Amino acid sequence: MTPIHNIVVATDFSPGAAAAVERAVQVAQTHGAVLRLLHAFDASAWHSLQGVFDPRRLSLEPPPDVQIKRRLNDLCASLATQTGLQVEAHFSVGKADAAIWAYVAAHNTALLVIGARAELSILGLGSTASRLVRAPYCPVLVVRCASERPYGTVLASVDLSAQTKRAATVAMGLFPAAEHHLALALGPGAQASVHAQALHDLDQFARSLSANAQHSAVAEVLDDVPARALLERAAALPADCVVIGHHGHDGGTEVQLGNMAQQVLQHTLRDVLLVP
Missing domain, CATH: 3.40.50.620 (HUPs)
Incomplete structure (x- = not known):
C-alpha cells in the first residue's frame, strides 16, 4: 500500500x-x-x-x-x-x-x-x-463513534471483485494493528458447493493479504443479503469499522453509491471506510 x-x-x-x-x-x-x-x-x-x-x-x-x-x-x-x-x-x-x-x-x-x-x-x-x-x-x-482507542476489529465486505479486494487492502494498511475480518455474503439458499468454493477463494485472498500483516485476516462467508449480513455481523463481532468498496468517479462523472453501501451507512452504529 x-x-x-x-x-x-x-x-x-x-x-x-x-x-x-x-x-x-x-x-x-x-x-x-x-x-x-x-x-x-x-x-x-x-x-x-x-x-x-x-x-x-x-x-x-x-x-x-x-x-x-x-x-x-x-x-x-x-x-x-x-x-x-x-x-x-x-x-x-x-x-x-x-x-x-x-x-x-x-x-x-x-x-x-x-x-x-x-x-x-x-x-x-x-x-x-x-x-x-x-x-x-x-x-x-x-x-x-467517539473512542480513545484505535480500531480493534475491522469488517470488510469482499465479493472478490478487484474493487472490494482493494478496499480490504487499503483498510489493512490504514489500520495495521486491528484484526481484519473479510465477509462475503452469498445470499440465502446458496448451494453447499457454492458456499465451499466462495470460502476457499476468500480464504486464499485472506492469506495473501495477511502475508506481512500483524494479524491474519479471517475469511467468512455469510448466507444472507449483503447489507443485512454485514450489519448483523458487524454488530455480532463487534466491529469498530466496516469497510466497503466504492466505484467513486468514473471519467469525471459521479457514480451512484451502491444500495448495500447506502443501507450500511444509514443503519450501522459503526464507523465506515469507503474506498474508491
Whole structure:
C-alpha cells in the first residue's frame, strides 16, 4: 500500500466532528502523517442568520469568520502540542462539500475523515456527509463513534471483485494493528458447493493479504443479503469499522453509491471506510 503521508479531517466543531478529529489523530499517529484540519465557512448561510439575530449585538463581536479562524488555529496548536504531530489548519469559504473536495484534490490526500452527523446519537448521515460519500476522490472514513482507542476489529465486505479486494487492502494498511475480518455474503439458499468454493477463494485472498500483516485476516462467508449480513455481523463481532468498496468517479462523472453501501451507512452504529 502507498505510504500514508497526508490526512485531512473536516471539522465544524460539533460533537460529530470532534469524534472525527479524534479518530484522524489516531490514524495520523499510526503512520506519522501530517494532519490537516479543514473548516469550510458557508458565507451564504451566515448572511441568512443575520436576519435572525440582533445585528447590534453581532456588531460588537468579531466577524464569524475571524472567530472560526481563531478557534481552528487554537485547535491545531493544541493537537500539535498534545500529539507531537505536524498539524495544519486550513480555512476555506464556500459550500462544505465542494470546498472539502477541492482541498483534498489539491493536497494528494491519502484519507479524508468526516463525522457522520453533527450529533453522534443520530443514525444515518448528515447532508454534507451524504454528498461527500457519493463520489469520493480518496478513501473516506465516516466516523460516528467517539473512542480513545484505535480500531480493534475491522469488517470488510469482499465479493472478490478487484474493487472490494482493494478496499480490504487499503483498510489493512490504514489500520495495521486491528484484526481484519473479510465477509462475503452469498445470499440465502446458496448451494453447499457454492458456499465451499466462495470460502476457499476468500480464504486464499485472506492469506495473501495477511502475508506481512500483524494479524491474519479471517475469511467468512455469510448466507444472507449483503447489507443485512454485514450489519448483523458487524454488530455480532463487534466491529469498530466496516469497510466497503466504492466505484467513486468514473471519467469525471459521479457514480451512484451502491444500495448495500447506502443501507450500511444509514443503519450501522459503526464507523465506515469507503474506498474508491
